[in-house]
Amino acid sequence: MRRILFIIPVVIFAVLIGVLAVLTLQTKDGRDPSLIPSALLGKPAPEFSLPAVAEDIPGGFATADLRGQVTMVNVFASWCVPCLAEHPLISRLAADGLPIYAIDHRDTAVDVAKWLKKNGNPYTAVGFDPNGRVSVEWGVTGVPETFIINADGVVIYKHSGPMTPKVLKDKILPKIREARE
Amino acid sequence: MRRFLAVFTILAAFATSALVSGTPALAVEPDEMLDDPALEARARELSKVLRCVVCQNQSIDDSAADIARDMRLLVRERLVAGDTDSQTIDHMVARYGDYVLLRPPFQTNTLALWVGPPLMAVVVATLALLFFRVYQREQGARTGPEPLTPTDRAQLDAFVEKLAAEPGRPRRKNSLRAEINHPFGAQEGDGGESDNRTT
Numbered sequence: 001m002r003r004i005l006f007i008i009p010v011v012i013f014a015v016l017i018g019v020l021a022v023l024t025l026q027t028k029d030g031r032d033p034s035l036i037p038s039a040l041l042g043k044p045a046p047e048f049s050l051p052a053v054a055e056d057i058p059g060g061f062a063t064a065d066l067r068g069q070v071t072m073v074n075v076f077a078s079w080c081v082p083c084l085a086e087h088p089l090i091s092r093l094a095a096d097g098l099p100i101y102a103i104d105h106r107d108t109a110v111d112v113a114k115w116l117k118k119n120g121n122p123y124t125a126v127g128f129d130p131n132g133r134v135s136v137e138w139g140v141t142g143v144p145e146t147f148i149i150n151a152d153g154v155v156i157y158k159h160s161g162p163m164t165p166k167v168l169k170d171k172i173l174p175k176i177r178e179a180r181e
Numbered sequence: 182m183r184r185f186l187a188v189f190t191i192l193a194a195f196a197t198s199a200l201v202s203g204t205p206a207l208a209v210e211p212d213e214m215l216d217d218p219a220l221e222a223r224a225r226e227l228s229k230v231l232r233c234v235v236c237q238n239q240s241i242d243d244s245a246a247d248i249a250r251d252m253r254l255l256v257r258e259r260l261v262a263g264d265t266d267s268q269t270i271d272h273m274v275a276r277y278g279d280y281v282l283l284r285p286p287f288q289t290n291t292l293a294l295w296v297g298p299p300l301m302a303v304v305v306a307t308l309a310l311l312f313f314r315v316y317q318r319e320q321g322a323r324t325g326p327e328p329l330t331p332t333d334r335a336q337l338d339a340f341v342e343k344l345a346a347e348p349g350r351p352r353r354k355n356s357l358r359a360e361i362n363h364p365f366g367a368q369e370g371d372g373g374e375s376d377n378r379t380t
Contacts, residue, residue, distance in 0.1 A: 005312045012304065039278035046276070106247065132251045139276040141234045141248065 038147075038158035039139055045073070045153050046137040050127025053109050057116060059126040061101055067153040070179045072100045074123070075135060075145040077107045078115035082162035083144045087119050089163045094122035098176065102126045105135050105143050148172065150179040208245045215257055224257045227266060231256070231273055232283045240283055 040046070045066050052059030066073070074090060076083040094100050102123040104112050107130060116126070129135055138147070141160070148157040157175045159167060209228070215221040228242035233249040241249040241256075252273065259269040273281050285291045329337070341357045 005308060005315060008308055009305075039274065039276060043275075132247065133254075136248075136251045136255050137276060139278070141277075 038155070040147070040155040041158060043155060045147075045149050045155055048134045048137050050103065050129055050134055053104060053112050053126050053128040057113060057121065057126050058124070059102075059128065061125040061127050063153065065125070066101065066149045067151065069099065069151050070176055071124075071149045072098055072176075073103065073138070073147040073149060074100055075103045075105050075138065075140050075143050077105045077143050078111040079107065080105075080143045084119065086144055086162040086164075087122075089165065089168055091120055091122040093168075094124070099124040103129050103135060103138070103140075105129055105140065106132050146172070148175050148179065208241075208243055208249065209253060210250070213250065213253055213257065215261065220257070220260050223266060224253070224260055227256050227260075227269055228253055230283050231270070232281050234277050234281060238283075 045063055047063050049062035050060060072093065090100060100123050102125070104126055109128065112126070127134070144162055146159045146163060147155050150156050156179055157172070159172065163172065209225070215224060225242060229240050231241045231252060233239045233241045233244035233246055233252070235246055235248050236244045241252045256269055256273070259272050264272065270282070279286060285294060287295050344357065
């Protein structure tokens with residue numbers, strides 16, 4: 001009896017450690033507990049309307065523009081360094097024929113115009129969101145963030161942080177392919 | 182007296198500063214505030230239960246982050262639009278998920294969170310009680326050291342007799358016997374060692 005009483009807590013402790021160990025090891029395969037799963041997944045893109053940054057930059061778009069085909073919405077800013085890092089990938093996706101809409105998050109028109117001139121503008125349209133109001137509608141917590149919207153205007157994927165070639169190949173391209181089928 | 186005055190002054194200073202800082206520093210900026218004090222009060226209460234989504238564990242009422250400001254403005258926007266408190270909360274949850282709630286809701290995926298700790302407490306209490314019971318039973322009626330066996334007693338008696346036989350120590354025998362019979366009882370004088378010296 002006394003031995004059983006000694007064993008029970010040891011077993012509970014071992015099980016607890018085991019469960020926590022499994023959960024911790026899972027983070028290696030990309031399950032990052034610090035990432036917040038988007039509440040928008042599987043839901044229609046939020047209602048919004050964004051003005052253009054300037055006359056010479058194609059832009060100004062709204063919820064309705066995200067229907068009819070698979071699109072990507074990329075939240076970026078000229079002051080955001082990781083955005084610059086993922087820019088070549090965005091450009092390549094756009095060159096391959098994916099319409100990419102940009103939300104310019106908490107930026108100034110002058111800065112973003114300069115940035116797009118320097119780094120190229122692959123975007124179908126750039127929406128100007130200087131006070132982050134529309135970003136809140138999208139549940140944006142930081143830049144860059146990338147959403148994939150299917151032809152029905154439903155958000156099917158969200159990537160937080162800069163896209164990498166690996167993320168593009170393993171997550172984003174399969175999602176786009178799946179959505180186009 | 183001078184020291185008392187010094188301590189009193191310091192304490193008084195602390196008390197005053199505590200009173201002055203009774204209302205904590207606000208993250209909410211004057212330009213965000215609503216003109217209607219009732220609505221503003223509701224906005225403040227709601228802000229306290231909503232998490233600033235980039236600050237891990239700070240409410241939007243406490244946080245000075247840009248996004249916290251955006252969220253505070255959205256809360257006020259909803260309230261001005263006539264939303265109830267729960268509609269406003271739902272509006273935020275629809276955008277940021279359950280994570281935006283500082284107090285996690287009670288639902289299937291948070292079951293372990295809510296039920297886990299009380300369950301563990303019950304398990305531990307039960308185990309502790311069982312262990313105590315078993316321990317008590319094993320102890321039985323035993324309250325002190327085991328009683329002397331007849332052999333022990335005979336050996337000790339022989340030892341006492343031998344000591345008492347030494348010349349000039351007449352009191353030794355009785356005090357030793359008393360000690361054997363009442364091992365933890367009240368001792369005579371300062372105890373054995375000083376007994377040695379006085380005789």
